[in-house]
Amino acid sequence: MTEVFINKASGKVAAQKPLYRGGGGMQETTLHISSFEENYANVMATVDMVRQHKSDAPIILTVSPVALAWTFQGADVVTANTEGRSVLRAVLGQACRERENVHYLPSFEFVTYGGLTRSYEEGLAARNEVGRRRHR
Structure with a gap:
């Protein structure tokens, strides 16, 4: 999540607003929208921690497909959800490009774009057809 609350x-x-479900702490926290840079630094630090203990472990990263139910930043919830997911997806793409054996699982894309069949099989079928034509 990019929408977080920081204890002053x-x-x-x-990751939850104070007072959520009867909790306390509203006056002690402030809303913070985390940036690409902050999330990138956190993801890379996590990858580095895993690598310190298991240097050859494959690491799978993903963006949650569960949409925000509400937002606390005064924006439309769909807009806030899209922005936050976009930031996180960009961070994970960068991490996968920069580190070996770090992979992205497209759970967000599966849900958002209609599942594996709709997201990938049509493209795979088209790619296979092009490949067949090249080899004739």
Whole structure:
């Protein structure tokens, strides 16, 4: 999530608004929309931590397909959801390009664009047809 809340005293970050489901802390936190750079640094630090303990482990990254139910930033929830997912998807794409054995699982795309069949099989069928024509 790019929409997070930061505790003013401790600097700790939470992904849920204070008072959510009866919790407390509304006055102690502030809304923060995390940037590409912040998320990139966090993802790369996580990849580096995994690599310290298991240097050859494949790492699979994904963007959650679960849409925001609401937003606290004063924007339309669909707009806020799209922006946040776009930032996170760009971060993960960059991480996969820069690090070996780091891969992206397109769970967000499967849900958003109609599943594996709609997202990939049509493109795969077209690519296979082009390949068949080249080899005739």
